[in-house]
Amino acid sequence: METICRTKVKDVLKRTDYGSIVNVRGWVRTHRSSKAVDFIALNDGSTIHNVQIVVDPSKFDENMLKQITTGACVTATGELVESQGSGQSVEIQCHELEIYGTCGSDYPMQKKGQSFEYMRQHAHMRLRTNTFGAVMRIRHNMAMAIHTYFHEHGFFYFHSPIITASDCEGAGNMFQVTTKNLYDLKKGDDGKIVYDDDFFGEQTSLTVSGQLEGELGATALGAIYTFGPTFRAENSNTPRHLAEFWMIEPEVAFIDQQELMDLEEDFIKYCVKWALDNCKDDLEFLNKMIDKTLLQRLEGVLKETFVRLPYTEGINILQEAMKNGKKFEFPCNWGDDLASEHERYLVEEHFKKPVIMTDYPREFKSFYMKQNEPTTDGGSIGYKGAVAPGPTMQGTDVLFPQIGEIIGGSVREESYDKLMSEVERRKMDTTHLWWYMDTRRFGTCPHGGFGLGFERLILFVTGMQNIRDVIPFPRTPNNAEF
Numbered sequence: 001m002e003t004i005c006r007t008k009v010k011d012v013l014k015r016t017d018y019g020s021i022v023n024v025r026g027w028v029r030t031h032r033s034s035k036a037v038d039f040i041a042l043n044d045g046s047t048i049h050n051v052q053i054v055v056d057p058s059k060f061d062e063n064m065l066k067q068i069t070t071g072a073c074v075t076a077t078g079e080l081v082e083s084q085g086s087g088q089s090v091e092i093q094c095h096e097l098e099i100y101g102t103c104g105s106d107y108p109m110q111k112k113g114q115s116f117e118y119m120r121q122h123a124h125m126r127l128r129t130n131t132f133g134a135v136m137r138i139r140h141n142m143a144m145a146i147h148t149y150f151h152e153h154g155f156f157y158f159h160s161p162i163i164t165a166s167d168c169e170g171a172g173n174m175f176q177v178t179t180k181n182l183y184d185l186k187k188g189d190d191g192k193i194v195y196d197d198d199f200f201g202e203q204t205s206l207t208v209s210g211q212l213e214g215e216l217g218a219t220a221l222g223a224i225y226t227f228g229p230t231f232r233a234e235n236s237n238t239p240r241h242l243a244e245f246w247m248i249e250p251e252v253a254f255i256d257q258q259e260l261m262d263l264e265e266d267f268i269k270y271c272v273k274w275a276l277d278n279c280k281d282d283l284e285f286l287n288k289m290i291d292k293t294l295l296q297r298l299e300g301v302l303k304e305t306f307v308r309l310p311y312t313e314g315i316n317i318l319q320e321a322m323k324n325g326k327k328f329e330f331p332c333n334w335g336d337d338l339a340s341e342h343e344r345y346l347v348e349e350h351f352k353k354p355v356i357m358t359d360y361p362r363e364f365k366s367f368y369m370k371q372n373e374p375t376t377d378g379g380s381i382g383y384k385g386a387v388a389p390g391p392t393m394q395g396t397d398v399l400f401p402q403i404g405e406i407i408g409g410s411v412r413e414e415s416y417d418k419l420m421s422e423v424e425r426r427k428m429d430t431t432h433l434w435w436y437m438d439t440r441r442f443g444t445c446p447h448g449g450f451g452l453g454f455e456r457l458i459l460f461v462t463g464m465q466n467i468r469d470v471i472p473f474p475r476t477p478n479n480a481e482f
């Protein structure tokens with residue numbers, strides 16, 4: 001028989017040219033025998049759906065057929081026919097069947113309904129399951145949505161470095177990069193490690209954010225975005241934190257707080273709509289198997305106008321709730337950083353829609369944020385004239401149902417003097433900031449941007465509960481396997 005080009009399962013399922021000879025290749029989901037006919041459900045990762053291969057066992061070697069077990073990889077050629085059974089449109093009447101790779105009974109993904117924890121321990125094989133296939137295809141689609149959105153809106157894809165000598169967030173939770181001999185560290189007279197003999201001649205780390213370099217890009221090209229891996233050595237063992245995650249960081253010149261919030265909202269809605277438009281089969285599968293309210297929640301976000309809420313007002317709402325009997329584990333007085341329970345109360349119970357929180361107290365926000373106008377009594381004036389009892393900064397974080405903080409953003413302080421006084425107030429080491437400060441010395445301009453945690457977006461769009469299950473190979477404390 002002539003060689004036939006392979007067709008992807010996704011494409012074969014759409015065909016109606018019954019009688020044609022087609023070839024499909026993939027991994028066996030199930031193989032069952034019934035009334036002298038064998039049915040093989042084959043999946044090749046191109047879609048959540050399987051194609052059914054109908055085999056007449058009298059025409060094939062019995063021993064070969066026995067080896068076609070769940071997980072085995074086969075190539076099958078046969079005639080495309082209209083499906084007899086319900087649930088699929090076409091099936092393949094098999095003429096030729098060959099095994100690429102058999103799969104032993106110790107195949108870890110053999111049983112259905114394994115726990116996610118079990119699958120994490122077998123992350124090298126979990127990609128072959130329906131759920132992880134769906135999540136990974138959606139992940140790909142979200143990356144395409146993001147690039148398309150920014151490309152269409154005139155943003156340039158800008159590559160910030162992975163290895164850096166500066167700590168953007170100033171939180172000090174960076175992974176060091178070194179080629180030094182760790183058994184014989186060169187130290188100065190003061191006992192501190194000297195880095196002049198290290199690869200870069202100074203102490204370097206993996207980036208926690210590309211924002212500072214992104215600002216250099218935006219104040220030259222007008223609007224840029226980064227999209228790359230980000231590393232944080234924070235020991236947070238939560239379902240929302242990874243030590244290695246992907247972040248999208250747009251940065252825009254001449255944008256104010258209102259416009260920045262408009263951008264955040266428009267961008268997220270675009271991504272969610274993209275998922276609904278392009279990942280229908282996978283979303284329907286997840287809606288059925290993982291989270292019955294997923295589709296409703298995604299459609300809901302598109303309809304809602306996000307609430308824009310100054311932090312100070314948020315605190316008032318939380319305190320009011322406490323007066324009415326609501327219990328929180330962590331305190332929430334003015335000046336406290338909000339815990340996830342507070343964010344989720346505001347989003348899921350109080351407003352029941354996404355919230356963009358603005359004008360945070362400067363004490364727990366980063367040095368680069370634009371400082372709000374002070375009042376004479378030590379307070380400050382923020383978004384739409386909202387008065388706060390202390391100094392605030394023009395943050396614009398987006399809080400989402402189920403997720404909490406999905407975006408962290410702000411307008412940046414463009415005044416050299418104000419920025420410098422904040423750097424000094426925080427007693428920051430300015431050795432590695434000179435180039436950043438130069439943006440404020442040479443043609444400074446109003447600008448702002450934000451960072452979207454890619455995996456948090458994927459969590460929202462897939463309805464998955466744990467961030468370890470929306471990235472192929474998660475990196476978390478005590479776990480760098482695979």
Ligand code: 4AD
Nearest residue numbers: 209211241242245249406407408409449450451453
């Ligand atoms: O709020 P963050 O720390 O903001 C920044 O890094 C800014 N420099 C961004 C900017 O303005 N350009 O982080 C931004 C987002 C968070 O809202 C969250 O979605 C995600 O990154 N994120 C994490 N995602 C997974 N694991 C972690 N450990 C994360 N830390 C932050």
Ligand code: MG
Nearest residue numbers: 397405407408
């Ligand atoms: Mg943040």
